Amino acid sequence: MATTIHRPVTHTHVVKAARTPADYVWAVARIALGWIFLWAFLDKTFGWGLATPAAKAWINGGSPTTGFLKGAGENAFGGFFSSLAGQVWVDWLFMAGLAGVGLALVLGIGTRVAAGAGTAMLLLMWAAGLPLETNPFVDDHIVYALVLVGLALTGAGGTLGLGGLPVVRRTPWLK
Template identity: 70%
Template sequence: MATTVNTSGRQTATATGKHPVDYVWAIARISIGWIFLWAFLDKTFGWGFATPANRAWVAGGSPTTGFLKGTGENALGGFFGSLAGQAWVDWLFMAGLLGIGLALVLGIGTRIAAGAGTLMLVLMWAAELPLANNPFLDEHLIYSIVLIGLALAGAGTTFGLGNLPILQRTPWLK
């Protein structure tokens, strides 16, 4: 339906109750969800993008070793390097990628996924300190900011399952 313009010149909600920005947040949610989900799939099956087939998780590879072993020279490299290849770290990391990815793509548990995704991304950012190309900011922090925006915007209700009655009755699951 049509949008209207208020006296400040900003668009207001359509007849469906959605503001045009809701659709932008929904696309951002699905896009970042796909980044997490794709990382899970590629690391699991080694489809040759970031993970070669012989290093796939299903082939006995460790999804955390490559990244974490590469942090050895970094400020927190000793800590993060010691986690590389440990089974519990691999399982936690992969469960996080899958859970965050599915939740964001489906629009269910968006707030929880945004919090978990932000934590994961900030830890990955910390593992890379000091950054090679910027003294402070990289894509991990940008994605974290977007995830926080998704949670605050309630982005699971547009193009997602966040409008399911159980989610409407349980706000922390939105």
């Protein structure tokens, strides 16, 4: 009779696949889209005069949601979105979302969570704009949401980001 000897594995070596050009394209897309969210947060907070004048900055008492949501009043879901405009909890949730999604994407940590939260925010902004003026279905909010889904599915935080750190790789919600 043959005897099988089982030996414990004492050393394993994981070979990391080489980065492809597509990995770098997704990483740059991640950082660029993260910057869009982060810039929106910074401009609405401080009113640096590009999209938000200083007088309407959040730190000067302005509401970061009022202009956009009040403008949705005549659209398909306008009554719902107009009722949210200027509410403190909506402003805080919106700004936390912009900052959180932006930082996560730029740093490459929590890319999956950021992609989910960012997609939800973008779909709500898309719905607030219905019906669309220049296209019956697709606008930049939908395109950005699709890019966020792609970032989550490709693990884009590991290239040119901190997503490759061992603690991030071991912790599923940080991926």
